[in-house]
Amino acid sequence: MVLPVIKVEDKIIDDGLDKGMEKLTQDRIENVIDQVMSGETGARLKAYVETCVHCGLCSDACHAYLSRDRDPKFSPAGKVKRTMSVILKKGGKVTPAFIRDASEIASTECNACKRCAMYCPFGIDPAYIMLVVRRICHLCGVTPLYIQDTAHSHAVTQNQMWVKEDEWIDTLQWQEEDAREEMPNLRIPLDKEGADFMYSVIGPEPKFLAGLIYQAAYIFNVAGLNWTMPSFPGWDNSDMAMYTGDNEIMGRNKRFHFEAAQRLKVKRIVMGECGHAFRSVYDMGNRWLSWAMPPVPMVHAIEFYYELLTTGKIKVKEKYKKSVTLHDPCNVVRGRGLHEKARYVINELCEDFREMHPNREHNYCCNAGGGVINCGPPFKNKRVANNRVKAKQCADTGAEILITPCHNCHSGMEDIVLGYKLDMHVKFISDIMYEVMEKPEIG
Amino acid sequence: MDDFNSLYNFVSGPLVWVAFIVFICGSIYRIYRLFSLVNKKEKFIYTIMSFKYSLRSIIHWIIPFASLNWRKHPVMTVTTFLFHIGLVIMPLFLGAHVILFNDAWGISWWTLPDGLADTVTLIVITCCVVFLLRRLVLREVKYVTTPSDFVLLAIAAAPFITGFFADQQYCNYRFWLILHILSGEIVLVAIPFTRLSHMLYAVFTRAYIGSEFGNIRHARDW
Numbered sequence: 001m002v003l004p005v006i007k008v009e010d011k012i013i014d015d016g017l018d019k020g021m022e023k024l025t026q027d028r029i030e031n032v033i034d035q036v037m038s039g040e041t042g043a044r045l046k047a048y049v050e051t052c053v054h055c056g057l058c059s060d061a062c063h064a065y066l067s068r069d070r071d072p073k074f075s076p077a078g079k080v081k082r083t084m085s086v087i088l089k090k091g092g093k094v095t096p097a098f099i100r101d102a103s104e105i106a107s108t109e110c111n112a113c114k115r116c117a118m119y120c121p122f123g124i125d126p127a128y129i130m131l132v133v134r135r136i137c138h139l140c141g142v143t144p145l146y147i148q149d150t151a152h153s154h155a156v157t158q159n160q161m162w163v164k165e166d167e168w169i170d171t172l173q174w175q176e177e178d179a180r181e182e183m184p185n186l187r188i189p190l191d192k193e194g195a196d197f198m199y200s201v202i203g204p205e206p207k208f209l210a211g212l213i214y215q216a217a218y219i220f221n222v223a224g225l226n227w228t229m230p231s232f233p234g235w236d237n238s239d240m241a242m243y244t245g246d247n248e249i250m251g252r253n254k255r256f257h258f259e260a261a262q263r264l265k266v267k268r269i270v271m272g273e274c275g276h277a278f279r280s281v282y283d284m285g286n287r288w289l290s291w292a293m294p295p296v297p298m299v300h301a302i303e304f305y306y307e308l309l310t311t312g313k314i315k316v317k318e319k320y321k322k323s324v325t326l327h328d329p330c331n332v333v334r335g336r337g338l339h340e341k342a343r344y345v346i347n348e349l350c351e352d353f354r355e356m357h358p359n360r361e362h363n364y365c366c367n368a369g370g371g372v373i374n375c376g377p378p379f380k381n382k383r384v385a386n387n388r389v390k391a392k393q394c395a396d397t398g399a400e401i402l403i404t405p406c407h408n409c410h411s412g413m414e415d416i417v418l419g420y421k422l423d424m425h426v427k428f429i430s431d432i433m434y435e436v437m438e439k440p441e442i443g
Numbered sequence: 444m445d446d447f448n449s450l451y452n453f454v455s456g457p458l459v460w461v462a463f464i465v466f467i468c469g470s471i472y473r474i475y476r477l478f479s480l481v482n483k484k485e486k487f488i489y490t491i492m493s494f495k496y497s498l499r500s501i502i503h504w505i506i507p508f509a510s511l512n513w514r515k516h517p518v519m520t521v522t523t524f525l526f527h528i529g530l531v532i533m534p535l536f537l538g539a540h541v542i543l544f545n546d547a548w549g550i551s552w553w554t555l556p557d558g559l560a561d562t563v564t565l566i567v568i569t570c571c572v573v574f575l576l577r578r579l580v581l582r583e584v585k586y587v588t589t590p591s592d593f594v595l596l597a598i599a600a601a602p603f604i605t606g607f608f609a610d611q612q613y614c615n616y617r618f619w620l621i622l623h624i625l626s627g628e629i630v631l632v633a634i635p636f637t638r639l640s641h642m643l644y645a646v647f648t649r650a651y652i653g654s655e656f657g658n659i660r661h662a663r664d665w
Contacts, residue, residue, distance in 0.1 A: 042483065044651070047644050050644065051645060053592070053595075054588055056583040056584035057512055059583040060512070060515055060516075061512075075586070117656075118512075120652075121512070121645075122644075122645050122648045122649060123500065123648045123649040123652030123664065124648055125652060292487065292490040336660060
């Protein structure tokens, strides 16, 4: 099929970048770069920049490079050349305009999906270098406006979407009430000490995807599980501060999250279908807090659904009929190796599962994750144009339903499906599980 | 004749010592500096490192076509493996080199048959031409190429080109011989202080990402 061409603006206007640049002084740039280079980075960055032989073998890893007619400026090494290489070459003496552009490159042209780390013969990790660039831009006060707003929200409310405490509780009770029409004794137990697990979601769920909480509650109630959700801050597992380079807020946020679980004395945390939140809780936020592994055991939804199906707590009444394909989210596949469990779950739930290629660890990124979609509407055309290769990959499966167990992937794939006019619908695993599971009769 | 002898004695005597001392001390210093940086700022790396997964990753990348990216770039894969194999075996197993060791310290070992040595030299030179063409022609390589990449390629190619000319006794044998010894010494000195240091670091960067993927990410990295 012939995919439509998505036009990208030559110059994208973003107040976070443009106004941030105007306020930026030369002194501040140099101080920040010195702080990050001599204080925060170490052996990894040094080894990476001193080992790279500019062979270009990382290029084929990047969906942006492949999507933009193999334009080398979008290759992983190309993006490093346009950002970190200049910073190192000029010893930090770069202009505010350079920082603005570096911020745009690192925040909107790289998803830190780490596919390139799998393609470099030396195992150099360009995504790490891009996150260091974001850190520098954050400390310079030059970050895209929309994602900065979510980071502010994390700082003020400990959730991503400015959800106030009463709104949070109210949303849970609203979903509980709605779900009780379907299952009269259903509960969303708040602050239940000693429950088997705390269910955690991302800020956008109560904000505009409350139905997902309904579905999760329904599944847990049918399975007869002992679970809870906190009524207080710490319920949100998401973390855009991790992606703006605001490590301090990332750490503070994760502390709230882990402490919520500890305060409720739960045995573990089960998180919804989100990829970046998993990365924050499992890999980055915990480590900022000096925990090699999360201080509270935690599992992603894919692992949890796998348990529910293998233990027979959830039974399938009739498998899903429509053809489905799976987009492997990088943060739980390259980040946690959940690809085989995801396939088990989907094959249990669906009749007609079709692989897209490449898949598993070699999946192309959705180009929404890594905070890119959170940079908002100004960068939407570029984001969709930069993932033409994904649209092609999805279209080639011929599937009607595109399953992706990750929020950022989900939103990004919806934009790709619409932008390239693909005849597909995007769903979470829980959407399908809720639809095909054995449900109790309403008495 | 005297001039040649004294120059030859100088480049094959004191300069060799200088080159090896700089190479060995420089390499130790670079690795020491890398580890002292880890100890100072990134100690968490030790919680990630795993011998098993380091080895798993190194094995998948040290065998041609054992990783997906090697398979995607067959020409580059064949070129880079032949080049690096030549780079290691020629200095160590060329008959003329072993004779020098024998003269100096009375030790010797297995050597490459002369015909094979010539072939390996030509293969390495051809590989260097392929590398050069990649830099000049392939868009994604050209874009990230800096002038230093050409210098490094020249440094790596020079001992083979000069050695080949010396061996074939083109024009002035002595001229090529002296250039050959000098270019070999330049390679040794350059390894710790240029991006040729990937010879020292590659095993560590590979081991780290292999451990990160195996130990934390439970995913393959090849």
